[in-house]
Amino acid sequence: MDISTKTTAPPAPTDPPTPSLDKRGARGATRPGDRIFLGLSRGSGILLLVIMAAIAAFLTYRASMVLSKNDGNFLTTFEWNANATPPVFGIAVLAFGTIVSSVVAMAIAVPVAVGIALFITHYAPKKLGGTIAYVVDLLAAVPSIVYGLWGALFLVPHLTGFYSWLDDYFGWTGIFEWQGGAPRTLLAVGILLAIMILPIITNVSREVFRQAPLMHQEAALALGATRWEVIRMSVIPFGRSGVISASMLGLGRALGETMAVATVLSPSFEINASLLDPGGGTFAQNIAAKFSEATEQGRDALIASGLVLFIITLVVNGAARAIIARRKEYSGANA
C-alpha cells in the first residue's frame, strides 16, 4: 500500500480530475443507488435510537397513569395490591430483593469467574484451556428457564443441608439465620444467578487477561517471579478495569433475570435481614408472577416497576460500557 502511494505521488496528472471525482465520489451520495442505500442504513441506525426512546417514553407514559392513583408510596410501601380500587403498591421490597440477590450473585461469581479466566489463560494446558473456553461459551447459551427448572427441582432440594450448616455455624451473624422453611429464598436465588452469570464474566475477563502484555510477564519471570507473582504484578493490574466492566455486565444480567428467579424464589412482601428466611422479591420476578392475574391498572403498576428496572440496568450497563471504552482508548495508545 505504502509503496504504491509513493510511486504514484510524483506524476501530476492525478490532480486535474479530482474536482469532478470529489463531486461524485467523495461524498458517495450523489448516485441514486448510493443515496437510497445510505438512507436505508442511516434510517435503521436512527430506528434503533427511536426504539430506545420509545421504550423509555411508553413505559413512562403507562407508569404515570397509575402512579398518580397510587394510594401508597411508590418507593417505600411494603405491599403490592395494584388491582385494588385505590391501588396500593411500592417497590421497596422488590428493590431490596433485586439488589441483595444480585450482590450475593456477584460475591460468588466474580472470584470464581476470575479464577476460571486465569485458569484458561495461564494455568490450564493449552488444549484443555481452549476446550473449556468453548464449553463456557456454550453454557452462556443455556436458556434461563432451564437454569430455573434445574434450580427449582435440583438445586433447592439439595440446599437444605447447606442451609442448616450455615445456620449452625454462621447463624450468629444474623444474615445466615434459618427458621427451617423451604430454601426458596434470596440466597438460593443468588447462588443460581451466580451460576448463570459465570459464563459472561469469565468470557470477558478471559479476553482481557489474554491481552495482557507478554513482555511484562516474561520480564517478571526473568526476574525470578513465581507464576502467581507474574499474575499479581502484570496480569491483574492490566486486567482490572476489564474485570470490573465484565462484572458490571454480569450484574446487569443478574438484575434483569426473570425466569430463573420466578421459578426458584417464593416471594414475600417483607424485608428480612436473613438471606435464608423468606423475604423480598425481585422486579422481574414480580412482573412475571403477578402478570397473569393483573387488571389493566395492575399491568400499569407492573410497567412502573419495569421502568425502574430499566433505568437501573441502563445505568449499570452504561457505566460498564464507559469503563470498557475508556480502557480501549488508553490500551490502544500503549499498543
Added chain:
Amino acid sequence: MSNATITPPAPGTNSLSAARLPRWSPYAIAVGAVAIGCAIGLGAGLGSQIQWGLIAAVLFVLGTYGIAAAVEGKRQAKDRVATSVVWVAFILAVIPLVSLIWETVSRGVKVLDVFFLTHSMGVVTDYEPGGGIYHAIIGTLEQVGLATLISVPIGLLTAIYLVEYGRGKLAKAVTFFVDVMTGIPSIVAGLFILSFWILILGFSYSGFAGSMALSILMIPVVVRSTEEMLKLVPNELREASLALGVPKWRTILKVVLPTSIGGITTGVMLAIARIAGETAPVLLLVWGNPLINTDPFQGPQSSLPLYIYQQYQNSGGSPAAYDRAWAAALVLIAFIMILNLVARGIARWKAPKTGR
C-alpha cells in the same frame, strides 16, 4: 518482593537448588484432603455432600500452603496456593454446570419420543401424563422466524451504517445505544411491546407481538457481530472495487458482504440461539395456549420456553408435568446447542481471509 529479586539469594536458598516438592504432590494432597473431608463429613454426620466438598477444598488449600511453605519457602507456597485456588474455582464452577446438563438429559429422555414431539396438550390437563410439545415447537419456530425476519435487515443495515458510513455524533450515539440495548432485560422489552402494542394500540396476544419483543433483544446482537465481521474485511478490497468505478452501495453488496457472509451468518445464528430460549417476553405477549395455533398473527400461541415454565408453574407439582418440562428443556437445549455448533462450524469454515 523487590528486595528478594534485587539482592542475590544466599547460596542455600537459591531457587534452582532449593528443595522442591515432587510433581505428584498436588494430587497426593488433593486425595488426602478429599479423604479427610469425607471422613469428617461421615464422622460428624453432615447430611449434605456440598459441605464435604467445602471441607475438602479448605483442607486442600491449607495443606498445600503448609507443606509447600515448610519445604519450598513462602513465595513458592503462595504460588501453589494460588494454583490450587484457581483449580478449585474451576472445579466449583464445573460441578453445577455438569449437573445441569446431566439432570436435563437424564430426566428429559423419560417421556421424549415421537409421540411427545408430534402431539399438543389439547386433550390433556397439566396434571395427567401424555401430551406433547408439537404446538410449542410450532410457536417457537414461527416467533423466532418472524423475529429473525424483522431484526436481520435492521441489524445488517445498522452495522453497515456504522462501519461503512458512520462518522460523527449519530454513529457514536448509535454505537453507545446498541451497547446499552444489549443489556436490556428481556422482561423490559416485553413490557414495552405490551404497553405499546397491546395496551395502547389494543391488539391482542399473538406470536407476532412476542416476536417484536424478541427482535428488540436480537437486533443489538446482530449489529454487534456483523460490525465485527465487516471490520475484518480488508480495506484493499473496498478500494480496489471503488477504483474500478463501482458505486459504493454495489461495493458493499457485491464485495464487502459476500466476503464476510460466513461470519455474519454465524452471528445471526448465535443471536437466534439466544432469543429462542427467552421466556419472559413470550409470557407477557404470547400468553400460552395448549392447542395448536399455526397463525402467529392471531390469538395466543405457545413456545418451548413458555411451555417449560407453565408445566412447572401451573401443574401443582405433578410428576408427569415435571417430566414434560424436562423433556421440553432437553429439546430446547438440543435445538440451541445445534444452532451454536453449526454457527461455529460455519465461522471456522468461512472465516474471512484477512490480507491475502
